[in-house]
Amino acid sequence: MYWLAVLMLTATGVSAQTVPTAMSSVAPELRECYMNVTLLNRNNLPPATMPVLIDIIRKIEDNPNNVLDLRQLSVLLLHTYRQDGIEFHPQENVNLANVLLFSPTFHSFHRHRLLVTRIIQASGSQSLNNDTISSDLKCALHHMLSTTVDFRVRGDESSCNQLSQYRIWRHVRSINDDVEILDPSLIKNGHENGQINEHKPDDDVEIQNYGNSFSERQLLANSQCPLLGGVVSTPWGAVSAGHVIAGIAAGTQPQQVPISDLTRGSVNLNDYRNVQQTVTPIFPATLSGDLAEAALIQGTERGSATSVSIGVAGGWNSTQARRYLMLQSSTNVQMTDPEIRGDVDGFVLGTVIQSALNIYNGLKLSQVLDMYYSPLNGVFQSEMRACNRQALGETHITMNTLTAETRAFAAALDSNIPLRGTIVGGLDQLVSSAVNNFQSYMTSNLNDQNCVTTQNTLRDYRLATNLYIVLDGSWPYLTVYPAISHLVDIIEVNKFGSSITLLSAADGSIVVNKTFSLADFHTEYTATRHQAMMTSINLETTLTNVRIMMHNELDHERTSNYVGGNSTVLLFLLHGQVQSSQQTFEQARILNETVPDLRILFATSTNQFDNLWTLVRDMHNDIMTVSLTGSDNSVATSMSRVVDRIQQTGRRIINPTCGSTYNSNLSGTRQFDDFVEPGFINFYSVSPNYFYLNNDNRRVRISRTSGQGSLTVCHSRRITQPRQNSTVNDNEDDTICQTIAASGEVEIRLQNACSGYSTINTCPLLYVSVQSNAVAASTASAICTDQRCRFPYNNRYMIQINDFDCFSSANRGVASFVVIIAVVMSVFYI
Structure with a gap:
């Protein structure tokens, strides 16, 4: 019966636009992620974290064969790598050489099909080639973008929801629980394509343990803590990344989509009271999409016309190898906590993306994600950060509009998704319940790290x-x-x-x-x-x-x-x-x-x-x-x-002329550019190997190139990370700081810098810092637009050296530091 409904849906819902991930089978370019045993084992793929996602997107952006702007890339990511709802369907007596036991049958697929075929469409013949990124990264990206729930029983159901025993919460952990290893001896059976991990407390070897229980859509024997796909880890809670990308893509092409284009006349809108005739793409791409799913599915399957449950929490299999997120419940999973976060983040970013592009039309998708999921500064505004999610939701989401949009999209989705019942009335109550419970859940249940906590624990420098x-x-x-x-x-x-x-x-x-x-x-x-x-x-x-x-x-x-x-x-x-x-x-x-x-x-x-x-x-x-x-x-x-x-x-x-031989060779004047984001510090060190003997022209000069606010330059011979609040006087052991305003420079002279030190190894290094004093709230402009800028609002400055030389104790007969230490230690112990 279910498969007949899917076939009918396929026949009646053919899109005017051919999108492989909208097919009712696994998209051809994604099939190796489910057929290749190595790729099927998530432990052979990178962890599902936001930095990894951003890194993969950067690779696509940097590919010379893809000249795509932010709008084009965000759309193509959805069309190429996101295919929601893929489930495993065990079958007896099936020739696995001809049949892949995975297909997109979970409820999230039907919304995805509508999005990519009718709402967020690619333009022209643009596409991402199959060789744009490696197979490993393609499959990792697919799993990070594609929402589905794996209900299969894994064998740990008796303890997985006991917080004191189960590893997905951080109270009690074992390193043996962190990384799941695929045992090759256990994949040579008839259902190797459907393997997942049997999460034992002390044994993380993947074992197939489904016996002969073959069920329709995996629903006969549900895990109490199923696995949620399409999720990435961030310091501010797990996020459904596909929802974020969809929100951004929808925001780049504002329009109104008639409901009749989504239903194709298969539903009479007169059956639904108070339904508006159009939807705004950003809503079904994010919030109203999940809310409509919850209202329709729970309204037909849970027997309640007045209470729609929103939110399901979960936790990662590991804090250092985050590849599986496990939900605390197997019921009412239409709008889980990561989906809520992804919906809000995607909606907010989609709402502001046009203004961000007006500030910098060369803005990249990776930069938007990097700025939003950063501890400071945000997307051209200090409040536009993930740590400020709850306040952003309250500011950008109007509940009356959300209710109207959800009601309209629910009417459209009703004609596209197979349900276990037919709604003949009460849609208004279901939608209102879903929206109200979403608002309440956002306020009371998502206790993620906020911006105040973030900044209290912030390290104000980035390592290089x-x-x-x-x-x-x-x-x-x-x-x-x-x-x-x-x-x-x-x-x-x-x-x-x-x-x-x-x-x-x-x-x-x-x-x-x-x-x-x-x-x-x-x-x-x-x-x-x-x-x-x-x-x-x-x-x-x-x-x-x-x-x-x-x-x-x-x-x-x-x-x-x-x-x-x-x-x-x-x-x-x-x-x-x-x-x-x-x-x-x-x-x-x-x-x-x-x-x-x-x-x-x-x-x-x-x-x-x-x-x-x-x-x-x-x-x-x-x-x-x-x-x-x-x-x-x-x-x-x-x-x-x-x-x-x-x-x-x-x-x-350094003096680059030294090479590996360190023959005396003056550098002359040389320089390089570097960048620092508002509120952050860069720390440097200069070895005495470049200034051991005196030269009156030897110096380091730091000059302002572009940026907002002032720069503070500090240097010390003792403090490895000199800062503004250190002691300032003429003693060389103290920190000396100077400020560069809109223009100007600071010069650090190195005359007789090793005077009084008999060896290179006893002469202290020179430590330098460059700090941006720009206020985070003042970053609403793009001032750093070359390819070396991580963020468009970074401050750019130049470091120049003059007459650095090359000195080495290895080629000047100067006593080695280890020799000196050895002598001292031998005397000490005698």
């Missing part, structure tokens, strides 16, 4: 670091992955920020090559890749190969005239016992002396200070013991010292 992690393969993957994932999130791996490289501690070979893409890193660093690593530690070989790598990087920077940018940190993350030797010490000495801007850190599972102290610059702070116990809650605490040391390593200002 090239982080090299030398990983010991003997770490259990489920133990070390959350720690690495935490670091990758903290340093903000993206095209405007940090990079990540993963090396093997066995020999320094590359496990994951250097990447500025968060999505690519998570795609490449999987359990399979980790398990293929050697489990030994050879510091001598590793340091030798790392030195060669770093020297090649320095020579490349000389060729490219790289004057400044990301800091460089080499982090050894070791689980096994370290064997040090004179040869190891010698390799560390050469590395430290010939790559002066490199900071070497060790984080070990046991205290190995005695074996490592000669290998680092600061033995008291660069060697740490980390306890990765297997608890998600403990990751941030365990890695806090590591994070602090990475944060204390400022961005580099």
